[in-house]
Amino acid sequence: MPTFRIAVLASGRGSNLQALIDAQRAGALPIEIVLVAGDKAGARALRRAEDAGIPTVALDPKSYPTRVAFDVDLFGRIAASAPDLLVLAGFMRILDPAALAPWQGRAINIHPSLLPKYPGLHTHRRAIEAGDAVHGATVHFVTAELDGGPGIAQASIDVRHGETPEALAKRVLEREHRLLVASVSLIASGRITLRDGAVHFDDAPLASPLRLGRDDRLAG
Numbered sequence: 001m002p003t004f005r006i007a008v009l010a011s012g013r014g015s016n017l018q019a020l021i022d023a024q025r026a027g028a029l030p031i032e033i034v035l036v037a038g039d040k041a042g043a044r045a046l047r048r049a050e051d052a053g054i055p056t057v058a059l060d061p062k063s064y065p066t067r068v069a070f071d072v073d074l075f076g077r078i079a080a081s082a083p084d085l086l087v088l089a090g091f092m093r094i095l096d097p098a099a100l101a102p103w104q105g106r107a108i109n110i111h112p113s114l115l116p117k118y119p120g121l122h123t124h125r126r127a128i129e130a131g132d133a134v135h136g137a138t139v140h141f142v143t144a145e146l147d148g149g150p151g152i153a154q155a156s157i158d159v160r161h162g163e164t165p166e167a168l169a170k171r172v173l174e175r176e177h178r179l180l181v182a183s184v185s186l187i188a189s190g191r192i193t194l195r196d197g198a199v200h201f202d203d204a205p206l207a208s209p210l211r212l213g214r215d216d217r218l219a220g
């Protein structure tokens with residue numbers, strides 16, 4: 001079977017990208033990362049990709065006449081690399097719905113909250129301010145709605161008493177890496193699909209996202 005091809009969009013640090021690279025290298029994830037694309041030339045994510053020998057492209061939004069022109073170029077380059085799956089891992093731009101439309105069911109995002117709670121920014125601070133006892137991260141299929149697509153899988157952790165947003169973010173991020181690798185693994189093996197707008201796991205519709213266990217495996 002041909003290797004499952006992945007393109008990654010990232011704007012920043014790239015630790016989730018690194019988790020995919022590391023899992024692939026360790027033989028734990030049968031994928032090939034065919035492209036890492038970003039909107040910030042200096043992003044650490046792009047350096048990580050270069051270090052791993054992965055083709056990169058950095059497009060500067062300021063050099064396009066419109067937001068849509070940027071998205072058209074970006075998605076043209078993604079399509080040219082022919083990925084089976086597009087992974088948004090810390091990509092900090094809102095994408096044009098028309099550019100995204102052909103990727104329905106083939107694009108996922110990782111978000112640092114238990115969606116539908118806290119779409120958008122500052123999720124850790126918002127969870128602490130709300131007094132939440134449990135917080136976490138979600139991998140979901142991408143739709144035109146920001147952080148709003150159907151949920152695939154979640155990782156939860158208990159919020160510690162008096163914990164700062166930074167400390168909580170660090171602990172969530174560790175779980176994110178495992179959540180993303182486990183989610184990509186299930187998609188690459190064909191066990192997770194999007195059909196008629198609903199996430200299916202082993203051909204049955206999922207009533208709620210899979211949960212990441214202590215053993216780093218996903219289960220219903």
Ligand code: GRF
Nearest residue numbers: 013014015016090110111112
């Ligand atoms: C992660 O918290 C991810 O959930 C969010 O952006 C952050 C990216 O971190 N979408 P990194 O660039 O992967 O280190």
